[in-house]
Amino acid sequence: MKLVLAQLNYTVGDIEGNLEKILDAYKTISEQDALLICSELALTGYYPQDLVLKESLLVRQSNALKKLMDETEGKRCGIVIGYIEKNNQVTGKGLFNALALLSNGKQVFQYHKRLLPTYNIFDEARHFQPGSNVNVFNYKGVQLGFLICEDAWAKTKNFKYSDDPVNGFKQHELDLVISINASPNNLGKMQERIDVINRVATQTQSPVVYINQIGGNDELVFDGASFAVNKIGKLVCQMKPFEEQIYHLELENLDELKANAVFYNENELILGQTVLGIRDYVKKCGFSKVVIGSSGGIDSAVTLAICSKALGPENVIAITMPSKFSSEGSVNDSVTLCNNLGVKLLNASIAEEFELAVKRFEFMTGENPSTLTQENMQARIRGRILMEYSNHFGALVISTGNKSEMSVGYATLYGDMNGGINPLGDLYKMEVYALARFINEKSGREIIPDVIIQKEPSAELSEGQVDSDSLPEYPLLDAILKLYIEGDLLDVDESEKCHLLIEKYQVLNDDVERIHRMVDKAEFKRRQAPPIIRVQKRSFGMGRWLPVAAKY
Structure with a gap:
């Protein structure tokens, strides 16, 4: 037979x-x-x-x-x-x-x-x-x-x-x-x-x-x-x-x-998984084009590369939205990246609109907005610009947040969390870097500029801001998060690797508990985040349900 x-x-x-x-x-x-x-x-x-x-x-x-x-x-x-x-x-x-x-x-x-x-x-x-x-x-x-x-x-x-x-x-x-x-x-x-x-x-x-x-x-x-x-x-x-x-x-x-x-090796599997996930989500939801905010950072760069491979570069639009805090590289690196990918790049400076938003807040409240408020203002202006493009041209907004940042709530609701789907939401930050290098290696050329891979992570929402101002170094953060979120599903080697890394950094239990509390408190944000392409053994969304209004 x-x-x-x-x-x-x-x-x-x-x-x-x-x-x-x-x-x-x-x-x-x-x-x-x-x-x-x-x-x-x-x-x-x-x-x-x-x-x-x-x-x-x-x-x-x-x-x-x-x-x-x-x-x-x-x-x-x-x-x-x-x-x-x-x-x-x-x-x-x-x-x-x-x-x-x-x-x-x-x-x-x-x-x-x-x-x-x-x-x-x-x-x-x-x-x-x-x-x-x-x-x-x-x-x-x-x-x-x-x-x-x-x-x-x-x-x-x-x-x-x-x-x-x-x-x-x-x-x-x-x-x-x-x-x-x-x-x-x-x-x-x-x-x-x-x-x-x-x-x-x-x-x-x-x-x-x-x-x-x-x-x-x-x-x-x-x-x-x-x-x-x-x-x-x-x-x-x-x-x-x-x-x-x-x-x-x-x-x-x-x-x-x-x-x-x-x-597949891990990076090849992740690339295959995210490319197929994005291609089918966009197609099965009735879209043909996507739009992505390009910050000149690693997350948006990898997202653009994945979407270009999944949908063809002609169906991907990038928008760079610099503010007065943006480095020169955030725009220039976006230009180089999009040229390498063959993706159209639009430029929409938010400097003037941000200044107006600050003045409007001062007029309304009689107070100068706090640093955090000003940072979120910028993220939400950018999110709104992406949604306006989506509304007018019918392109689906793709979110670019990684799992490390989504875990601890290092993201802005109705700002950089905007989108219909998130291809990186189940990838820890160091996995995003590894995937960027793999994309270049597999392509046989520097698709994602090395300057993007090497630059210190920053949201560029205030003067001199870098991610390490708020978070531990990403290798350490990823190890703590993986044990907390997926610990019972990890095999012995995976678990031991995370524990050794935490020991290497000589982290105190109180510091680990602080990260755990950040994860717990960010559940309300994740409830309002777009769906993510599942990669890990336990992902946010369908794979991990926790109450928001609770004490634990």
């Missing part, structure tokens, strides 16, 4: 568009003795959230499923696909996260996901009832076992379930296990998946195919990287990360194949 793995980019809610992608893949193999394998919730996209409560969505999905079923009539090729099924039982949630096997015009098998993740970015138990039906089916003489994503993760180090769907295979001699997934990527996830599926293969003594989707859906980026292992857990194929791909395998030949895992 031929196995055809469909690693596709689905849009949440676009059932007709998603169906078309699946049909296009199917029509090329429909006359073959094959099985087309699609990913989890392929018709609705993952994750549809409260869209599942719309009856119209379920009706449209039902129509799409019937079209797929009809397409298989009289054909030799079947389809495995993830979808949402209604729960007709009196008790429990109203829906199942389901898998169907379609063959010769019928749905010949269905399975309901048994393990529903409710941690980190996942909340499937909000909508779905855990399944209890059998996950084994004999299809054309081939004994198949089925898993839906989390079903394979019952015995991992971070999550312990009393149920293990893999145990359901013990009484069967399987020819193949099929795992359909919607697994968003983060640092380290590719290796984790292979380790988990290796356990399934060795425990069942059968080969396993693991199909994942690609694409950006809001904060989440699905990298694909679908793969197969043989019955002793050895990798026999792996599909390309971050690309749509159709991959053909012969079930009978799996033991003869051998492949090396394709692991």
Whole structure:
């Protein structure tokens, strides 16, 4: 039997568009003795959230499923696909996260996901009832076992379930296990998946195919990287990360194949993740162009480079907005950067408007605005200029804040936090520097000017201001933040590296606690920030929910 793995980019809610992608893949193999394998919730996209409560969505999905079923009539090729099924039982949630096997015009098998993740970015138990039906089916003489994503993760180090769907295979001699997934990527996830599926293969003594989707859906980026292992857990194929791909395998030949895992280094993964995340967010939200404030600093420079790669430089507009506190380099470096990228750069000085704002405040209150107020005035003038450009030309504003600064609230609401999406919001400051160097290295030339990479970080909102006036040095700050935000998810080496760095700086516990309090107090800002492209094991937004009006 031929196995055809469909690693596709689905849009949440676009059932007709998603169906078309699946049909296009199917029509090329429909006359073959094959099985087309699609990913989890392929018709609705993952994750549809409260869209599942719309009856119209379920009706449209039902129509799409019937079209797929009809397409298989009289054909030799079947389809495995993830979808949402209604729960007709009196008790429990109203829906199942389901898998169907379609063959010769019928749905010949269905399975309901048994393990529903409710941690980190996942909340499937909000909508779905855990399944209890059998996950084994004999299809054309081939004994198949089925898993839906989390079903394979019952015995991992971070999550312990009393149920293990893999145990359901013990009484069967399987020819193949099929795992359909919607697994968003983060640092380290590719290796984790292979380790988990290796356990399934060795425990069942059968080969396993693991199909994942690609694409950006809001904060989440699905990298694909679908793969197969043989019955002793050895990798026999792996599909390309971050690309749509159709991959053909012969079930009978799996033991003869051998492949090396394709692991991106950290910077390559981050670049692939952010580029795909931005491209899909902009496109799926109906935009074609973006606008970015260019300060001449590292964050806006890397953001401009990512967006240029994702959308093409002709679809990226940069605006430099100098004030009386801006250095000459903030404009000149922006010019050099945009010339290197081929991006159009506009200049809108805020000096006169800032002076007027100060006078207006003095007239209104009888007092001179404080230094902090004046700093925020400048940031908000710049934010307003970007939004005006967006309103007039229909370009989406891209925010440029990094995770270190967003963690401690080193950002201005309705100012530099403005935007529809933030590609750097899950990257610590030192990761932004490393990514800048990698972009230059990968390009074979100095795309991001070295002067930008080398200059001392500064918001340039007051005379002689630098970030270190308010924050610890970024290597230290990043280590403290990573332990505080993601500590329980870090592996031993990552955790030890952070602890050693803190020891090197001889930091007092009181100083660490001060940073922790800054993180806690900035939660109200993050609630009003644009979505971020998720990269780390725990990100702000979907991955970390804390109360605002609280004491802790």
